[in-house]
Amino acid sequence: MRFVDKIRKVIRREVRIWEHRPIFLLGTVFVMAFCTVFYLSFLQDGVPSDVPIAVVDLDQSATSRNFCRQLDATQLGRVIPYEDFSRARMDLQGGRVTSVCVIPKGFNRDIQGQRQPQMSFYINGLYFLGGSLAWKDILTMVNLTSGAVQREVLRMKGVPESQMGGLLRPVDVDVHQIGNATMNYGAYLANMMLPGMLQMVIVIVMIYSLGIELKYGTGRHLLRSVDGDIYAALSGKLALYTALFTMIGWTLVFILYKWMHFPLAGSIGQMLLAMFLLVIASESVAVLIIGCVPVCRFALSIGALYSVLGLSLTGFTLPVEAMPGALRSLTWIYPLRFYYQFYVQAGIFGSGFGAWYPYVISLLAFCFLPFTVMKRLAHAYEYLDYERN
């Protein structure tokens, strides 16, 4: 039998398994479809709006009421008025409001008399995004209030309008966000969470597909059908799964950059290449795990532990340089880490081949992993001498 025929035979066998076990398609297509819908619709607004801000207005003057109205009118904040501080503090501790802003008694009087009233605001930094956005919103509003008062004073002193800008704001900053100009939180997370979920699905499903041959003792049948050629057996299985996962991965790329129009400085072809490499690298990791531990259940537990931790160790939320030294090298065992670095070069900076080729090589290097366990896996399939369950 030629090598190609053997592969064809294994593929036909695998398709039959899929027909009898809907869990394979459920665990791949359905899971990825659900994740895509979740991450894209959950974060569809890009930046949260109307985060609840408690305001304790002890002054009840025209100025303080105006402050509340202005704060409420911002896109970020929604003002919830409170009578006393202790009630507002309890809701801050209970996470029902993101921040508490206290306008002191005599606020208006002190402003008019130039006696520097002190405003206090309390942030709940445990709800990261809500807390920091509320902080930014209140700070902007306080500075604007301060600026408005100064403007009135300067106007009364006879300063011409043309000089006002320079006097009120001598220094300004012009912020450029490279790679995500609109600060879209959804784009930032979905860009890495979805490939991350795909890596997880690939590792788990691949381990399961190779593992059930051990669990149900069908490994010997698989090997016999290809004259004991483990390379053909594995190539057949991997060919089918690579086709499935690459299709899912490419669909993701098209959804992210063509349909959702998430920012991408490079070309979509580069991301398709990166996605294909992520797929084959993740499959290689799965083969390595089941080859090292040829017991389906153990291998799956290891795969689960490995892939869940992978989302954190990729370094797109907390950068790798902020992790303890010992863990930094551990990030190298994840294909997603190199996919992320590829994406930064190609997707954010729009760099060419010279900048991202090291990550292509790193991802390709993963593909050598299965060769180290081929013999061991063939032995396990043939003799089934490991614990089955």
Added chain:
Amino acid sequence: MKGTDTYLGRWFRDALGIFNLELRNILHDGGVMIIFIVAGFLYPILYNFVYKNGILEDTPIAVVDHADCSDSRRMIREMDATREIGIAAHCNSMEEARTLFQQRKVNGIIYFPADFGDRLAHRETATFSIYADMSSFLYYKNLLMGSEFVMLHEVNQIKIDRYTFDGLTDAQADQAVNTVAYEDINPYNRAFSYSIFLISAILMLIVQQVMFYGMSMSVGTMREENRSFASLPDTLEGHGVGRVVLGRGAVYWLIFMIIGIYVTCIVPAMFHFPQRGSYGDILVLLSIFVTVCVFFCMSWSTLVTRRESAFLLFLFMSPICVFLTGFSWPTSAFPTVWKWFSWLFPSTFGCQAFINLNTAGADLEIVAPLLRALCIQGVVYYFLACVSVYVENYVLKRKGALQLQ
């Protein structure tokens, strides 16, 4: 009276029998024990270790100073002195800075244009630019906060200088510039540490997920061996669903109270994590949360038919549950469908209650709405767990009857 005693006595005897059986099953199942011990005990430590530092300091930034005046030099020195920014390179041109940026030797660029000093001298608004690497939001946050702190400080200083130059006294100038003084207080997470906010949310979730995978594995194993997790004692003639659910549940409850105490009380202490709540309150929360989790896992694990299927079908839910706790994307901004969806999971309320109790130092009165929601969930899932046992028995009996025919 005697009848009631006998009924109660029998109830306890049956429940105890089921309890013993389930405990023996778990202890003899190496796979389940590995999940409980390795995942339950190791995961919290691993996560704490990954996020141990929590704060990104001195993000390397390149500076292009075309203004080359004393003001820009002073501002650069001040930015370098902030915790957030570390000036890693002084470049002659934007091209040079961009190369460093693309090589990822720096994570941002600060650019002072040639007219910066002149505009300041002419009393116009002088603008400088920052370019932030958005590959991680923490780089952006650091560059923005560091430069804004310096800018606000400089703005005030320059304004005071100008007013005093115009003939105001120092005190008058200060009053004119700082019309409204403010203090910002971030009592629970002073430095916006990533670890404090993430770990608080994740600890309770670990309890729920580990229990779910463990129980699903145990149910799947029984199904594979043609046994059922729901078999009622024959003597009961179809009654006694409650004792099966409670007897089995008690085993998991005990195991997970131990894991839960370790996760919520011992792990935070090991990593010097803020523990502002009282242990008593946390124990109350934990016991309610673990009870709800038991019924939740019992209801959902009914769908698992094989030992490994939980990993294939439900592993992806763990990161989704993290988002549904509302610790990062605020609950108030959840799309309605996902808000309802989040109510399916005990972790949604449990994690929030733990964040508030443990890290924000709230008391039970403050988290009462969350506890109430957990209790409602508990009641609903208890009934669902009972229904699943009842249905499973009904199906088994019919199968048995058909086979006999």
